[in-house]
Amino acid sequence: MENTEVKNERSLFRAREIPQTIKLVILEVICLILGFAASRVQIFGGLSPFAVALVAVLPPKYVLATVIGGSAGCLATVSASTAVQSIAAMAAAAAINTTVSRFIRLRDSRIIAPAIAAICCLASGITTMLAVGFSLNGTLIYISESVLAGGV
Secondary structure, three states: OHHHHHHHHHHHHHHHOOOHHHHHHHHHHHHHHHHHHHHHOOEOOOEOHHHHHHHHHOOHHHHHHHHHHHHHHHHHHOOHHHHHHHHHHHHHHHHHHHHHHHHOOOOOOOOHHHHHHHHHHHHHHHHHHHHHOOOHHHHHHHHHHHHHHHOO
């Protein structure tokens, strides 16, 4: 008699579980909000390395929503040139994250995700300096941004 009660309780609990598609949608919305929030955290007058770091760390199935949220956050808060730089860094981190995760599990290696974030921030910073012109101030700011994105 006791076993039937336990089975009935288990079946009631399973009926209350959230379907897989709703869980996926909820996680995508959470990643979108996290990307938006991370891109709004700015240092040095408009740079947002934390959104790039978030994109580099997440599993590939959540990267697209995070990049969309991060892009919206960058476009809402900073100037157009800084937003383009941050969006380019996030897109590069997403592409590298997706490609590398097919070969190596990112959770198995602790150095890959920070390296992706740091390299993407540094590459977008160097590209910006090529367009605007090199200066010691800009060089130090973009190196600091890449160090922060990499978590070093």
